[in-house]
Amino acid sequence: PDLFEAPDYYNLDDLLTEEHKLVRNAARDWVKRDVSPIIEEYAQKAEFPKQIIGGLAEIGAFGPYIPEEYGGAGLDQISYGLIMQEIERGDSGVRSTASVQSSLVMYPIWKYGSEEQRKKFLPKLASGEFMGSFGLTEPDHGSNPGGMTTNFKDNGDHYLLNGAKLWISNSPFCDVAVVWAKNEEGRIHGLIVERGMEGFSTPETHNKWSLRASATGELIFQDVKVPKENLLPGKSGLGAPLGCLDSARFGIAWGAIGAAMDCYDTALRYSKERIQFGKPIAGFQLQQKKLAEMITEITKAQLLAWRLGVLREEGKATSAQISMAKRNNVEVAINIAREARQMLGGMGITGEYSIMRHSMNLESVITYEGTHDIHLLITGLDITGISAFK
Numbered sequence: 001p002d003l004f005e006a007p008d009y010y011n012l013d014d015l016l017t018e019e020h021k022l023v024r025n026a027a028r029d030w031v032k033r034d035v036s037p038i039i040e041e042y043a044q045k046a047e048f049p050k051q052i053i054g055g056l057a058e059i060g061a062f063g064p065y066i067p068e069e070y071g072g073a074g075l076d077q078i079s080y081g082l083i084m085q086e087i088e089r090g091d092s093g094v095r096s097t098a099s100v101q102s103s104l105v106m107y108p109i110w111k112y113g114s115e116e117q118r119k120k121f122l123p124k125l126a127s128g129e130f131m132g133s134f135g136l137t138e139p140d141h142g143s144n145p146g147g148m149t150t151n152f153k154d155n156g157d158h159y160l161l162n163g164a165k166l167w168i169s170n171s172p173f174c175d176v177a178v179v180w181a182k183n184e185e186g187r188i189h190g191l192i193v194e195r196g197m198e199g200f201s202t203p204e205t206h207n208k209w210s211l212r213a214s215a216t217g218e219l220i221f222q223d224v225k226v227p228k229e230n231l232l233p234g235k236s237g238l239g240a241p242l243g244c245l246d247s248a249r250f251g252i253a254w255g256a257i258g259a260a261m262d263c264y265d266t267a268l269r270y271s272k273e274r275i276q277f278g279k280p281i282a283g284f285q286l287q288q289k290k291l292a293e294m295i296t297e298i299t300k301a302q303l304l305a306w307r308l309g310v311l312r313e314e315g316k317a318t319s320a321q322i323s324m325a326k327r328n329n330v331e332v333a334i335n336i337a338r339e340a341r342q343m344l345g346g347m348g349i350t351g352e353y354s355i356m357r358h359s360m361n362l363e364s365v366i367t368y369e370g371t372h373d374i375h376l377l378i379t380g381l382d383i384t385g386i387s388a389f390k
């Protein structure tokens, strides 16, 4: 059984509304019931558990903050964060699927799409009938998406799309992809590409040691005819995909806390039961130092995420503030996973416990949605006014 107990050292629950707690507890119960019992097996066989799609939709993980008129859950930013925290407590790969669907597929259609596009796609994405992917990264353009070469040309009643995207979460089974490509003037636009369009393929990327329960792949476009009504009319330029990343990175800042909490809770529980030299290892100072530092870092990360949630709800959060929280909280989680794994000794490397899986997953989380270094440079630019990217 999943015994997980969430640490709340600074009584953060007092800052939450009754609705926040209901939403959080529903997500937590679902993870305990439907994710934890199966996730290790799916990670081991490197397969996304498609049977959980319905459950993700039910807990509001697909478009938590998208208005109800489009099928979303109509919740606030803190609720969105709490849902991501609970899902990533189960597995970062499952949270990835929810992040992509909500913030990288539904968000751009909601914010930059036409009313017809919203009505056509959002309800089906919210219910999980359609699954989406987001194509920004290319083989030669990862941290520098502005250099992308994927392009489209006007060809009468449709566009002709050519190029390739790499490292795309959900690509192997997506029904629709929000793809970023340059027009003939070199301006970046978003296009909705649908499975079945001729010349569009989505090969899976194998041999991952991280995020194994999430499907990752390519998006390949060879003269794909994309109807003109599938172009997102509301926003163009690199700022359009980066705006989606703001929303996804916010969710990751919360999600990483979930992974950290699970590692901490597992290590705490184990250390109180594991006897060496005649006493529980939790009684040794070196192990207490690890646990004390973990709960301190989790508490600081929770406060950062909560405050950022309030700022986002007020429409005041800056991209640089979001970068700081994503970077800090993922680093906290990856360090906690490593320390927690050591506390379990040899048992820590097995699939009997979730820690090694979290640890490996977090190697992707610290890389995607902007690497750890890129987020540091975003903070550097924000405080000095000088870009160190180029």
Ligand code: TGC
Binding pocket: 095, 096, 097, 099, 100, 134, 136, 137, 142, 143, 144, 145, 146, 169, 237, 238, 239, 240, 242, 243, 244, 245, 246, 248, 319, 368, 369, 370, 371, 374, 378, 389
């Ligand atoms: P730069 O010149 O700084 O900016 C270009 C334009 O964009 C605007 N902008 C933003 N707008 C909205 N939100 C933001 N966060 C923004 N940041 C910048 C900016 O104002 C400018 O607008 P304008 O009107 O002046 O043109 O662009 P740059 O080429 O110097 O690059 C900046 C940099 C390096 C920070 C950016 O490109 C970056 O963030 N790189 C990292 C790439 C990245 O994060 N890729 C993620 C791919 S998706 C993914 O990983 C999904 S994982 C999914 C999962 O959860 O499973």
Ligand code: FAD
Binding pocket: 100, 134, 135, 136, 137, 139, 141, 142, 143, 144, 166, 167, 168, 169, 170, 211, 216, 364, 367, 368, 369, 370, 371, 372, 373, 374, 377, 388, 389, 390
């Ligand atoms: P690079 O950009 O080549 O970076 C390599 C190293 O160089 C990094 O350490 C980086 O920090 C450093 N570096 C780069 N530029 C600078 C600089 N200016 N100064 C200092 N150091 C620098 N992308 C999508 O579009 N959609 C998805 O759904 C998606 N899902 C993903 C899922 C997984 C499992 C993974 C691993 C990645 C996913 N990505 C996705 C791609 C991800 O966003 C990129 O991997 C990431 O942005 C980094 O790009 P890159 O891998 O090309 O590394």
